[in-house]
Amino acid sequence: MSDVFDDIRAACRAVMQGARHVRIREERLEAFAAALPEPRNAPGLDPAHHWLGHGEGTAVFLLLLDQVNFGSGWSAHLRKPPGLSTYFTTASALTRWFEREGAPSAQRVAALEEPEVARIFGQDGLPPGHPARELTALWTRSLRDLAGLALARRGGDWLGPVRAAEGSAARLVAALGALPLARDVQRWRGREVPFFKRAQITVSDLALAGAGQWWGRWDDLSRLTIFADNLVPHVLRVEGLLEYTPALAARIDAGVPVPRDSEEEVEIRACGLHAVELLVERLNARGQAATAQQLDQILWNRGQSPRIKAVPRHRTQTTFY
Secondary structure, three states: OOOHHHHHHHHHHHHHHHOOOEEEOHHHHHHHHHHOOOHHHOOOOOOOOOOOOOOHHHHHHHHHHOOOOOOHHHHHHOOOOOOOOHHHHHHHHHHHHHHHHOOOOHHHHHOOOHHHHHHHOOOOOOOOOOHHHHHHHHHHHHHHHHHHHHHHHHOOOOOHHHHHHOOOHHHHHHHHHOOHHHOOEEEEOOEEEEOOHHHHHHHHHHHHHOOOOHHHOOOOHHHOOOOOOOOHHHHHHHOOOEEEOHHHHHHHHOOOOOOOOOHHHHHHHHHHHHHHHHHHHHHHHOOOOOOHHHHHHHHHHHOOOHHHHOOOOOOOOOOOO
């Protein structure tokens, strides 16, 4: 019986086969795979920016963090500490909130209003109509959606959806992916293409932070795909594994946003995801046990390097990444 991960892989394979704007340089995959670090040594979560080591409180932190783990399309408008990306800005700000108040109750988060969320994430004081205010309003909705799920079905237990998944990543992805702002399913030439980036990365984060704890154990963890956003495909483009049409490349290099749900956006995400599937196949054929989750960690962290950051990546205003 197929699951959500089969659906993601099949849809992305179909997009790759018919893509007009992006192609995979398959002739380069073997050499690139051979040069990758050992997958089992993929980096984990950075303790400098994440509220780790607090038992179930850390699990709550990660659930909330991945509810606001989007905003790359607004990055140019956000107030960020020097040297921090949008992701690390939000992770660090949420860490400071947890350090001040501890893990909040579902009732506390359900009552959040946009001005307080803006303060929590360092975006307060911006004038009405500022683009960052649109993002903090979306973060507020996303946090309140998760709180509503915990209150409606689990009596306010944040980890209720995790318990209900019973160690199945596919079940938790389905539950979290049903939330309005996380239903990461796009359309490409009439076909649904699911990605569920934020729902999948939640499972991964729980596994990375919760080794040895019940909320970090997932029977099907190896079934995760990459967490398709605008960074891992960008790394693959810079490394020469993805090639964009001259028109698409010129628009991205000029900083022109790629419209949400456009063919170009879906193809960038889908071809990036499928390219990593091909890398996993090659590593496994070489006798190196590897998963898409591990390669996502390796490639995402490579994307923090000045060399990769020096090249513009695509920007799309979306709640998916």
